[in-house]
Amino acid sequence: MGSPQLPNHLRSHRKRLALSQEDVAYLLGSESGAKVCRYECFIREPGLRCILAFEAIFQKPARDLFPGLYSGIERDVASRATKLLSRIEGWTASRHVEHKRKALNGIAALQAKDLS
Numbered sequence: 001m002g003s004p005q006l007p008n009h010l011r012s013h014r015k016r017l018a019l020s021q022e023d024v025a026y027l028l029g030s031e032s033g034a035k036v037c038r039y040e041c042f043i044r045e046p047g048l049r050c051i052l053a054f055e056a057i058f059q060k061p062a063r064d065l066f067p068g069l070y071s072g073i074e075r076d077v078a079s080r081a082t083k084l085l086s087r088i089e090g091w092t093a094s095r096h097v098e099h100k101r102k103a104l105n106g107i108a109a110l111q112a113k114d115l116s
Contacts (some may be wrong), residue, residue, distance in 0.1 A: 005068035011040040013058040013065065028053050045069065078111030 014036075021033030021040070028036070028050060038044040046054065051062050063070040082105055085104045091097050 005071055007042045007045075007068040008032050008039065008066045010036070010054065010058075010065060013041070013060065016060070019057075024057060027057050078108050081107035082111065 008071045014021070019027075021036040025031070026037045030036070035044075039046050039050075050108060051066070054065050055062055081104045085101065085108060088097065088100065088104075
């Protein structure tokens with residue numbers, strides 16, 4: 001298993017751009033930097049609109065800004081894909097079922113990648 005990752009890298013990206021928490025809050029459409037502080041200190045997880053705004057501000061994909069959060073979500077999805085694969089194990093073969101199996105195997109492979 002890989003080394004544990006920080007839930008996010010917001011602070012380092014903000015510092016790299018020489019922005020204050022208040023500056024980022026303004027860009028997010030927020031009233032104060034307190035919300036940005038809570039995100040940076042891992043007290044709160046931002047919603048989708050905020051995550052997309054962080055992408056726009058820092059010009060980095062969400063998976064790079066929130067690597068720990070992304071890894072956990074990826075693991076959970078891969079685990080559920082593995083369980084879903086076992087549910088369809090006895091289904092009669094058809095083009096549709098094979099297409100579904102191929103897609104789920106690809107998603108489940110994310111879990112194997114994480115273990116290596």
